[in-house]
Amino acid sequence: MRKMSRLNKTIIIGTTILLPQLAYSAGFQLNAQSNAGLGRAFAGDAVIADNASSMARNPATMALFKEAALSAGFISITSMVEVKDAVYTRDLYSQGALVDSSSQSANYDDAGDNAIAPNIHFIMPINDKFAWGINAYSNFGTKTEYSEDYIAGEYGGMSEVKSYNLGLSGSYRMSEHFSIGAGLDIIASTGKLKRSLQPTDTNLLTVDAKGWGLGFNLGAVYELDDNNRFGLSYRYSPEMETEGDVDYAGYLGESGPIDDTVVIPLPSMAEFSGFHHLENSNIALHYSIQWIGWSVFENLDAETSGTLNRYEWQDGWHYAIGATYYLNSAWTLRAGYLYDTSAQDKLTSISVPDSNRQFFSTGFTYQLTPNSDLDFGFTYVLGEDVSVVESKPMIPIDIASGTYLATNLTATSHANAMMVGLQYNRTF
Numbered sequence: 001m002r003k004m005s006r007l008n009k010t011i012i013i014g015t016t017i018l019l020p021q022l023a024y025s026a027g028f029q030l031n032a033q034s035n036a037g038l039g040r041a042f043a044g045d046a047v048i049a050d051n052a053s054s055m056a057r058n059p060a061t062m063a064l065f066k067e068a069a070l071s072a073g074f075i076s077i078t079s080m081v082e083v084k085d086a087v088y089t090r091d092l093y094s095q096g097a098l099v100d101s102s103s104q105s106a107n108y109d110d111a112g113d114n115a116i117a118p119n120i121h122f123i124m125p126i127n128d129k130f131a132w133g134i135n136a137y138s139n140f141g142t143k144t145e146y147s148e149d150y151i152a153g154e155y156g157g158m159s160e161v162k163s164y165n166l167g168l169s170g171s172y173r174m175s176e177h178f179s180i181g182a183g184l185d186i187i188a189s190t191g192k193l194k195r196s197l198q199p200t201d202t203n204l205l206t207v208d209a210k211g212w213g214l215g216f217n218l219g220a221v222y223e224l225d226d227n228n229r230f231g232l233s234y235r236y237s238p239e240m241e242t243e244g245d246v247d248y249a250g251y252l253g254e255s256g257p258i259d260d261t262v263v264i265p266l267p268s269m270a271e272f273s274g275f276h277h278l279e280n281s282n283i284a285l286h287y288s289i290q291w292i293g294w295s296v297f298e299n300l301d302a303e304t305s306g307t308l309n310r311y312e313w314q315d316g317w318h319y320a321i322g323a324t325y326y327l328n329s330a331w332t333l334r335a336g337y338l339y340d341t342s343a344q345d346k347l348t349s350i351s352v353p354d355s356n357r358q359f360f361s362t363g364f365t366y367q368l369t370p371n372s373d374l375d376f377g378f379t380y381v382l383g384e385d386v387s388v389v390e391s392k393p394m395i396p397i398d399i400a401s402g403t404y405l406a407t408n409l410t411a412t413s414h415a416n417a418m419m420v421g422l423q424y425n426r427t428f
Contacts (some may be wrong), residue, residue, distance in 0.1 A: 039363015044286025047231025049186030073423025
């Protein structure tokens with residue numbers, strides 16, 4: 001593909017959210033399908049098409065390939081979550097009267113974790129009009145876990161989620177300048193969640209669920225000339241039904257885990273990208289604007305257990321700009337910056353340390369042979385301090401005697417992340 005032109009190169013993000021409290025940050029969109037994209041803060045990813053991973057952002061980019069192309073790699077994600085200035089308050093009531101009250105610090109140094117997100121993509125041109133492709137990658141793989149004796153266990157606890165996507169796409173070149181594409185996505189997710197009341201380790205919520213859904217994506221590429229082109233893509237995300245064991249203290253039916261179905265609406269996305277190779281220069285500039293429909297998340301509901309949580313998110317936006325420098329025939333250098341707006345609005349949580357974020361990225365491609373190369377990408381994600389106020393007004397201790405506990409947490413959360421990836425690319 002690089003020999004074809006000097007103009008070198010989420011699916012369903014919502015599957016990163018099996019539950020609203022799951023993971024490093026629920027509104028955090030992980031673009032783990034391209035290491036070249038990782039090195040430029042994903043700027044221009046819906047149109048650059050410098051390797052087969054471009055099909056995951058815009059299926060129409062497959063029309064830019066003249067040879068079969070394979071890309072395979074992984075991205076390592078390290079999340080760093082801190083809770084500071086945290087005050088945890090417990091009020092014990094009996095027959096409506098306050099009988100005991102206490103407050104203590106609930107600071108926590110690091111609730112983040114490490115995860116690996118693999119990816120593989122293959123594009124096969126049929127002729128100068130048609131191409132098809134297939135890919136598989138993990139949208140998200142992370143874990144947020146507070147210690148078992150963390151005093152605010154009803155707000156922290158453990159959250160783990162993994163998601164996988166299998167995509168099949170096709171593209172059609174309508175003219176010298178215009179191409180279109182479409183694809184089908186099969187998404188599978190697994191997730192675990194635990195919330196408990198300390199120091200008695202009383203279970204409040206435990207979920208172990210799995211599910212899958214179908215989505216689709218559409219895309220278009222307009223090539224103004226050999227040095228300038230634009231891409232537009234849309235990805236429809238389904239409402240997923242995840243099934244598994246749910247043990248919810250707020251459900252007044254049978255005690256203990258029950259088979260339940262948790263319905264999760266996933267956000268759709270739209271992206272516009274541009275790529276411009278400066279004339280008589282070794283430099284290319286590229287950019288992207290992406291909309292993510294996080295506002296579909298109002299409540300998390302289970303068919304039997306009822307409403308498990310409220311979150312009331314807002315739509316998010318990504319604004320990315322980057323540059324590529326073609327140093328010589330062996331080395332391509334890149335860098336980028338992305339600004340990501342928070343999915344959270346008025347409701348915040350220490351288990352979902354979501355905020356506006358800045359992505360600082362750099363990377364390179366090294367040409368191994370005339371038909372193969374290696375991509376390296378690095379991104380540091382810098383979050384912001386977020387004020388958190390959470391409360392549970394009535395946790396039943398003894399229903400018969402009318403004894404219940406009201407707890408409250410005020411804190412400041414901060415979440416950063418670091419992503420490092422390698423990817424092998426080859427044309428045939």
